[in-house]
Amino acid sequence: xxxxxxxxxxxxxxxxxxxxxxxxxxxxxxxxxxxxxxxxxxxxxxxxxxxxxxxxxxxxxxxxxxxxxxxxxxxxxxxxxxxxxxxxxxxxxxxxxxxxxxxxxxxxxxxxxxxxx
Amino acid sequence: xxxxxxxxxxxxxxxxxxxxxxxxxxxxxxxxxxxxxxxxxxxxxxxxxxxxxxxxxxxxxxxxxxxxxxxxxxxxxxxxxxxxxxxxxxxxxxxxxxxxxxxxxxxxxxxxxxxxxxxxxxxxxxxxxxxxxxxxxx
Numbered sequence: 001x002x003x004x005x006x007x008x009x010x011x012x013x014x015x016x017x018x019x020x021x022x023x024x025x026x027x028x029x030x031x032x033x034x035x036x037x038x039x040x041x042x043x044x045x046x047x048x049x050x051x052x053x054x055x056x057x058x059x060x061x062x063x064x065x066x067x068x069x070x071x072x073x074x075x076x077x078x079x080x081x082x083x084x085x086x087x088x089x090x091x092x093x094x095x096x097x098x099x100x101x102x103x104x105x106x107x108x109x110x111x112x113x114x115x116x117x
Numbered sequence: 118x119x120x121x122x123x124x125x126x127x128x129x130x131x132x133x134x135x136x137x138x139x140x141x142x143x144x145x146x147x148x149x150x151x152x153x154x155x156x157x158x159x160x161x162x163x164x165x166x167x168x169x170x171x172x173x174x175x176x177x178x179x180x181x182x183x184x185x186x187x188x189x190x191x192x193x194x195x196x197x198x199x200x201x202x203x204x205x206x207x208x209x210x211x212x213x214x215x216x217x218x219x220x221x222x223x224x225x226x227x228x229x230x231x232x233x234x235x236x237x238x239x240x241x242x243x244x245x246x247x248x249x250x251x252x253x254x255x
Contacts, residue, residue, distance in 0.1 A: 019155045026162040033169040040173050043180035080151035088154050088217045090139045093161055097210035100168050104203035107172065111179055111195050 013078040020077035027066060027073065030096065034063040037103065047116050055106055062099045066092075142214070146221025157216050164209035167235065171202035190249050197245065201238040205231055 013020060038059030044052035073092065080086025148154070175198030182191050208231035215227045 015152065017152060019152050023155045023159050023162075026159045030162050030166055030169070033166045033173075037169055037173050037176065040176045040180065044176065047180075077151070077155055080154070084151065085148055086151035086154055087136070087139060087148060088143060089158060090142060093158065093210055093213050096162075096165055097206055097213075100165055100172065100206035101203055104168070104172050104175075104199050104206055107175060107199040108196055108203065111175075111192050111199065 013081040015081045019081060020074050023077055024070060024074050027070060031063040031066045034059050034066070038063070044110065048110050048114050049117055051106075051110060051114060055103065055110070058099075058106075059103060062096070062103075066096065143221060144218045146218070146223075149217075149220035149223075153220055154217070157213060157220070160216075161209055161213035164205060164212065164231065168202045168206035168209060171198050171205060171238075175199035175202060186249060186253070194242065194245060194249070197238070197242050201235070201242065204238070205235055208234065 038056050041052055041056045041059060045056065069092070073089065076086065076089070175195045178198060179191060179195040182194075186194070212227075212229055212231055218224075219226050
């Protein structure tokens with residue numbers, strides 16, 4: 001089992017290009033964009049009711065999930081650079097892309113098929 | 118600098134079913150330089166944010182233009198933007214996957230198919246917008 005100190009040293013890497021940090025910031029910007037999308041969805045709530053509320057909750061939950069797994073991804077990137085070996089993050093990319101597709105599809109469904117209240 | 122065994126260092130279960138599944142999706146090959154993998158991930162995220170901007174635009178048109186456009190016009194622009202968000206969002210994953218596969222086989226990187234889709238889609242939405250604004254003034 002790793003001690004907290006081991007965990008701290010495992011965050012260190014030798015990449016002068018600061019790749020893990022830049023990637024982490026890209027993820028943060030993505031969560032912020034998701035929060036903005038959720039906030040604009042709020043404007044639909046008076047017109048489309050609970051379904052629009054569910055979209056707000058979904059966008060917020062996706063954003064929170066990405067934020068909660070940030071440390072894991074940074075750790076993975078740092079270790080990857082240090083060991084010169086890192087598997088691609090298939091699950092994170094698929095999760096985010098499919099979430100955006102579902103949000104957009106739900107938006108199209110709402111505009112086309114749900115009656116204005 | 119301490120160094121553990123590679124399987125543990127990658128943070129994944131060694132030889133697990135998940136790893137085998139991932140390798141199969143990524144179409145074999147060998148892992149590229151981690152810097153390239155991270156660069157691919159950031160490019161993917163930039164596409165996702167572009168998709169999210171389209172999504173936010175579509176939602177905003179539907180929410181904020183009730184006093185400006187007739188319902189049909191409003192819905193047309195909103196659905197165009199939301200559909201574009203859907204295509205770019207889905208396409209960005211396949212772009213990421215195709216780049217990762219090419220890098221694993223040291224092949225030339227594929228051209229971005231979603232770039233012309235974004236350019237054409239953006240142009241169509243802008244033209245529709247201009248047409249409706251002009252029609253409204255006439």
